Amino acid sequence: MIEAVGLTKRYGDKTAVYNLSFQVRPGAVTGFLGPNGSGKSTTMRMILGLDNPSAGTVTIGGHPYGKLPNAPRQVGALLDAKAVHGGRSARNHLLSLAQLSGIPARRVDEVLGVVGLQEVAKRRSKGFSLGMGQRLGIAAALLGDPQVLLFDEPVNGLDPEGILWVRNLMKALAAEGRTVFVSSHLMSEMALTADHLIVIGRGQLLADMSVTDFISANSADFARVRTPGTEPQQREKLTSALTEAGGHVLPEPDGALRVTGLPLPRISDLAHEADVRLWELSPHRASLEEAYMRMTQGAVDYRSTIDQKAGLMQPLPPGAQPPAQVPGQGQPGWYAPPPPQQGGQPFAPPQPPAPGQAPYGAAPQPYGAPGAVNPYAQPVPPAPAQPSAAPAAPENSAPTKSEDAR
Ligand SMILES: Nc1ncnc2c1ncn2[C@@H]1O[C@H](COP(=O)(O)OP(=O)(O)OP(=O)(O)O)[C@@H](O)[C@H]1O
Numbered sequence: 180m181i182e183a184v185g186l187t188k189r190y191g192d193k194t195a196v197y198n199l200s201f202q203v204r205p206g207a208v209t210g211f212l213g214p215n216g217s218g219k220s221t222t223m224r225m226i227l228g229l230d231n232p233s234a235g236t237v238t239i240g241g242h243p244y245g246k247l248p249n250a251p252r253q254v255g256a257l258l259d260a261k262a263v264h265g266g267r268s269a270r271n272h273l274l275s276l277a278q279l280s281g282i283p284a285r286r287v288d289e290v291l292g293v294v295g296l297q298e299v300a301k302r303r304s305k306g307f308s309l310g311m312g313q314r315l316g317i318a319a320a321l322l323g324d325p326q327v328l329l330f331d332e333p334v335n336g337l338d339p340e341g342i343l344w345v346r347n348l349m350k351a352l353a354a355e356g357r358t359v360f361v362s363s364h365l366m367s368e369m370a371l372t373a374d375h376l377i378v379i380g381r382g383q384l385l386a387d388m389s390v391t392d393f394i395s396a397n398s399a400d401f402a403r404v405r406t407p408g409t410e411p412q413q414r415e416k417l418t419s420a421l422t423e424a425g426g427h428v429l430p431e432p433d434g435a436l437r438v439t440g441l442p443l444p445r446i447s448d449l450a451h452e453a454d455v456r457l458w459e460l461s462p463h464r465a466s467l468e469e470a471y472m473r474m475t476q477g478a479v480d481y482r483s484t485i486d487q488k489a490g491l492m493q494p495l496p497p498g499a500q501p502p503a504q505v506p507g508q509g510q511p512g513w514y515a516p517p518p519p520q521q522g523g524q525p526f527a528p529p530q531p532p533a534p535g536q537a538p539y540g541a542a543p544q545p546y547g548a549p550g551a552v553n554p555y556a557q558p559v560p561p562a563p564a565q566p567s568a569a570p571a572a573p574e575n576s577a578p579t580k581s582e583d584a585r
Pocket residue numbers: 190193194195213214215216217218219220221222364
């Protein structure tokens with residue numbers, strides 16, 4: 180388990196991470212989400228002992244990274260896929276890492292197979308595409324067969340097939356009981372990959388909850404209502420009737436109305452009573468992406484100052500009226516439904532699980548347990564406590580040699 184308590188990092192005047200406390204548990208994929216510059220990489224660097232916290236602590240299995248015995252066998256990480264000696268082949272890059280940690284050479288070939296780089300193993304990595312570089316970085320993270328894995332934006336540069344592969348790999352690693360911590364700024368991808376989410380903005384915790392809780396806490400139901408486009412007065416009449424009945428009405432860019440706070444049959448009755456014809460009355464659920472955008476919009480450091488939509492707008496046909504402006508339209512988040520728990524605490528952390536209850540559903544399958552299937556790699560013997568305690572190696576698992584010696 181990874182545990183951060185009051186973690187804070189300042190670079191001069193800049194506070195990159197402030198008072199972060201969270202736990203990342205084994206047996207689950209935990210997504211680490213936040214806009215650009217929100218402090219994800221800084222947090223990961225502190226977990227890995229590459230940066231010292233200005234305040235607070237972060238531990239892996241109860242130890243700071245620097246005090247972990249045989250850390251490369253316990254923790255694997257992909258932080259920067261470009262941090263590779265480009266003149267070395269993929270295989271030699273992995274062999275040099277393996278040699279530093281006393282990992283047998285045959286494990287290099289195993290992980291090359293896992294990430295699908297066998298065919299290009301002898302090519303210099305400087306000629307690799309972004310996606311191939313990501314795969315090489317993932318291979319390096321898996322080298323020591325660690326129980327704890329950290330991946331910083333692992334799907335960057337991958338094509339759809341590669342993204343699916345990473346998604347399945349993360350899930351398989353977690354299903355073996357490992358701790359998998361994955362950063363991303365893509366809510367949609369994390370919704371498909373992660374079991375649990377930690378969301379930060381401007382270095383501070385915004386949410387720490389299961390994906391299921393996040394969806395139910397942040398995805399509000401709403402109705403989309405459309406009146407005949409040629410009769411704007413009908414739409415205004417309906418807006419008044421729905422608002423008077425306690426509904427919350429927001430116009431959408433295409434002229435439809437987004438209604439919350441009223442059930443569909445009531446909206447239909449109110450339209451009938453107001454003598455307004457409807458061309459559409461349909462139930463909808465706000466997407467998780469919208470909920471995430473709403474949650475983090477106040478915590479975005481880098482935002483375009485140009486109206487991206489301006490160039491995409493179609494000119495109105497002659498005589499057509501633009502949609503009516505309503506208070507709030509054009510403000511950040513105007514398109515999003517109101518938070519489901521008005522006045523409540525929509526992003527409160529979940530309650531701790533009851534004693535004896537697995538926090539994320541079924542108990543994780545321990546790696547190497549009898550009958551356990553490793554779906555992506557050949558079985559490997561359990562890691563020795565110390566490299567020097569490694570059993571006598573057969574020919575094909577000889578300890579790695581330095582590049583010069585090869
Ligand atoms: N070495 C450093 N010196 C000064 N400021 C830094 C340093 N490293 C990070 N920062 C600042 O700390 C903040 C958090 O950066 P960080 O890279 O951790 O964010 P991030 O969430 O990983 O962003 P991204 O999604 O863009 O990778 C940023 O404002 C960044 O400019």
